[in-house]
Amino acid sequence: MSRIQLLNPRLANQIAAGEVVERPASVVKELLENSLDAGATRVDLDVEAGGVKLIRIRDNGSGIDKDDLPLAMSRHATSKIRELEDLEKVISLGFRGEALASISSVARLTLTSATDQSNSGWQVSCEGRDMQASVKPAPHPCGTTVEMRDLFFNTPARRKFLRTEKTEFSHLEEVVKRLALSRYDVAFHLRHNNRVVHSLPPAANQLEQERRLSRVCGPAFLENALHIETEAAGLKLWGWVALPTFSRSQADMQHFFVNGRMIRDKLIAHAIRQAYRDVLFHGRHPAFVLYLELDPSIVDVNVHPTKHEVRFRDGRTVHDFIFRSLHRLLAEVRPDDQVNSAR
């Protein structure tokens, strides 16, 4: 017998899952992003036991055709790109076609979906080493419900790395909050162990956005935040930045989105730090929820999808724009003596 063997599909997916599926929060991230990519305007999440026992996400997006259902579960199968060139202008959150295959190799996953063409719904799940997909009819309105049960039930080594229910849930909730801040036009409902945790209606104007912000970041953030909206040379920056007096001991309330995608980037972090430099005490961190909008062709958001890094064609301009906008805003509210004492 040859010593070199092809891995069976389940095992190959389980290995890939190591990169994508770390804990319940990563499952929620992938599933929510799929719902948003499908154009959903409402998503309902039901979670049990921190997401380890159950994660059910129901959306009212485009749905998946019956014939596409088995494909949706297979690796390297995506509806979002076809050619290498598409990668350069990809605006969807996903495009690797790996999430569902990975999740279904380490948990019990079923997808139920219907499109506005189909007059009923269909359900698919994958079983065995070959991850054979079976499709059967199941009633469903237009949209998709993805149900994941018993995360890591078949990979005990990975299961051991899960923390307490409370910790896992707080990571999961963080993901939901982040996505809720990235899409004010979408309603988010989150329940944990049958208890409503978040119920966020869509927000169409600044007032409604601030209502959501207050629920997600807490009323104190909003009460101590300045609204900013400024534009220059094709760059737009808007959102809320907290007053220096609302600084934090940890960098735990910092949300920055580039074209709707949450990122953590050194260049941007530096620009913000510089803007706050004179008004924050050493070791304190600013709080902010900021949105940068620019022509998608001058920013590459797919450098490191998991690391949330981006690459700007003209980083210097972006850096200076953010620094100047925030510096100016903060200068308006700080009396000079406060500046000096903070130094």
Ligand code: ADP
């Ligand atoms: P990717 O998002 O990278 O394409 P996934 O494994 O996450 O890969 O999903 C595979 C495919 O399944 C997607 O390209 C999409 O066509 C379909 N899909 C997954 N979730 C949904 C959903 N909630 N609504 C509609 N289509 C979905």
Ligand code: MG
């Ligand atoms: Mg996806």
